[in-house]
Amino acid sequence: MALPLLLVPSDPLAPRVPDPHFAREADAARQAGMDVAVVDHDAIIAGDIRAAVRRVPTSNVGRTAWYRGWMIHTPTYALLATGLQTRGARLLTDPTMYQAAHELPGWYDAFADLTPTSIWSPWEANRTPKHADVAAWACKLGGGPALVKDYVKSRKHEWHEACFIPDLADAPAATRVIATMIKLQDADLNGGIVVRRFEPFLPDDAGRTREARAWWVEGSLALITPHPDAPAGTTVNVPAAILDAVRSGVHALGSPFVTTDLAQRSDGVWRVIEVGDGQVSDLPATQDPAPLTQALSAGPPTTRHESRS
Structure with a gap:
């Protein structure tokens, strides 16, 4: 039985070889007996999946594959999975598993007992929250310090402006932080808004x-x-x-x-x-x-x- 195929992003300046960031992993995979193929990350993001997977050999009919690359949104990952199927490769992590x-x-x-208490709401990119939205979240989570992020990432490097909420019960101040996070995420907002109870580490x-x-x-x-x-x-x-x-x-x-x-x-x-x-x-x-x-x-x-x- 063939080992899984490893898929890594291609070097934008030399599209037939792995991106330098993933070159060490590609070399290690070959040493472990795996075959390595490159995909075009820019084409993935642009939605041109046919172009993205054109360098994946079609000789991989029935072959399983792992992706090791830059983060992509869930709908785009689903497109990538479909595109790879046209080349005969099947991702071991299907789109449902990826999203989970x-x-x-x-x-x-699955981790509720091990992670800070959290609530979330689907949200459209660039939609500004109102005080009533934040008040509803505060009602569910309670007052006190909290963190805000989207379904995947936070703006931790803009800690006070777009991540940390000193008191969720202070709706105007909390709304400003959440609105700033949404603005900075722009079209890259993943799924929606997550508010997590703050725990000091x-x-x-x-x-x-x-x-x-x-x-x-x-x-x-x-x-x-x-x-x-x-x-x-x-x-x-x-x-x-x-x-x-x-x-x-x-x-x-x-x-x-x-x-x-x-x-x-x-x-x-x-x-x-x-x-x-x-x-x-x-x-x-x-x-x-x-x-x-x-x-x-x-x-x-x-x-x-x-x-x-």
Whole structure:
């Protein structure tokens, strides 16, 4: 049985080879025995899926595939999956699974006991919220500090302007923060608005939340890395009991390739602060990609052994 195909974005300046950001993973995949093909990310975003997949060999009839590339919206991922089928390749993460792991409403229930309390509402890009909208969310979540994001991403680098809400019960102030987030996201708003209860987390030396990223392939732990934004040399150590609890959430979610970002709250309790589809989650620049590509190249789930490391 052929190993899965690895699909990575092409280099915009040399479209027959992988984008430099994913070149190390492509090399590691080949060393693990996988074939690698490139897709055109710009064409994917433009909706020209035929052009996007034109360099995927048609000899892959019936072949399964993983995508490792830049983040794309769920509807676009569905188009990519359909386009790859015309080349004979089938993504192991189907569009429904992708959406479940990529967007908070899809993964929240599986991790509800491990993650900050959240509410959400579908929302159109560039639609400005009213005080009544925010008051309704405050009624559901209660007052106090909160964070706002879309279904996938926050504006954490504009913390006070477009992310952190000091008191959700202060509807005018909360509305300003939420409206700014929506404005900055513009057409890139993913799905809708998420409001999460704020929980303080232990910081690193630079004052940022110290995060670990756990990578799960077919329900097994493949790798733990620092968050890609962490300073070089950062080390992480997540207790086995926490990983067991997160593993249960991963199994409940059911998506085959998932990342979970973990951090310690100021009281020492470990929390899941984000879940993502592993295909569009970034590796730290200094991380050896071999453990991940080896996991992606492994056989079907029935032949795998659960990692307890």
